[in-house]
Amino acid sequence: MAVDLLLGLQWGDEGKGKIVDVLTSNYNIIARFQGGPNAGHTLVFNGKKHVLHTIPSGIFHDEATNLVGNGVVIDPVIFKKELDKLEEQNVDYRKSLLISRKAHIILPTHRLLDAASEASKGKAKIGSTLKGIGPTYMDKTGRNGIRVGDLELADWKERYRKLANKHESMIAFYDVDIEYDLAEEEERFFEAVEVLKSLTFIDSEEYVFQAQKNNKTILAEGAQGSLLDIDFGTYPFVTSSNTTAAGACTGLGVAPNKIGDVFGIFKAYTTRVGSGPFPTELFDDDGATMAKVGHEFGATTGRPRRCGWLDLVALKYACQVNGVTQLMMMKGDVLSGFKTLKVCTAYKYKGDTIKHLPYNIEPENVTPIYTDFEGWSEDLTSMSEASQLPEALNKYIAFLEKELETPITIVSVGPDRKQTIFRN
């Protein structure tokens, strides 16, 4: 069976966790392929909210297997906290959660290096989640990292010490004021590593290969969004992994010709958390309304998310880079009550009007060109059928489908699992 992918098309937080949870009943295996605890995926059901960081969003379904793939980076301390929360909810994860031996481990000193790097950048900081993501992927590509499989080796603590010592000298090199008590952090880390070691480690690419051969259905769950991709995002204000479709191939060991559907998720408007260019960002009451009604605060860091109109130029780019076959539009309910909605359909760029994402989208290079749409006033949150959606919203959807040449098959009208409308 082909492997389906589910990816964020903007700057993250599109609602991936919710939709993976909704779709899990159609799949045998849910697999994360990149990112780590920088992600915060929110699921809401039975009146309760759950936030997952590293664990795949299929974990609340008994019948699904959840795989943390080789492309993911794992912080044992945060992972343990997630497991503790699952235990509180009586989720029996021991049999259903598998971890790739090739996934890399985030060390306490990776987090400190992240903090030192950000502090040294001053105003030019990335606005990282400070979870140690960048330094861990640097050690991966630098061929210095410690992997999950290494934890099974007798000498892994010696390797840990050597790497942590190197990190400490690098932190000193940054010459910034970072206060830390490494001994205390290490105590928590080693305790959490023992918990991690009590879970099932596997050779995940072989597992994924056999699963495909045996016609198991697999959904790969992306983290972050396409505009945060290390290659195709708004570099350097990006994360350190490939968040786009290709990342699922390298992050799980899926051959490119074995990819099936690519589900692209986007908000009906746009948000971004952290630094970096955002052409359609709003600094007025409209932006404040989106933030307030949409509860736009980061699920991992609690930081306020920047809000703005939908950017179709960027969305089209993300559809192309990922080969999106179906679109899912989230948070349309947040736009209820806006008299007029704007969609950026082109950019003014160096005197020209362009419809593709150029190399540089800083405000001094790019001015968005908008098309106006009539808004709707109806509350969408209790709607459950496509036939109930207001005419003005249907027009908005039809325009996006035409411009993106891709059908919108799900319209989400609230955070709950049940607030999901399937079209066609």
Ligand code: GDP
């Ligand atoms: P993810 O990182 O892509 O999984 O998204 P997050 O969980 O970080 O952020 C999405 C936020 O929007 C969460 O608080 C969700 O509960 C919420 N959410 C998801 N879909 C909808 C929707 O259709 N309407 C509203 N109002 N909230 C939604």
Ligand code: IMO
């Ligand atoms: P989910 O999976 C939104 C952003 C950070 C920062 C940049 C780099 O919940 O959509 P990093 O810690 O990765 O080095 O930070 O990327 N970022 C996210 N923004 N959602 C996320 O994940 C994010 N993960 C990282 O805010 O700008």
Ligand code: MG
């Ligand atoms: Mg999130």
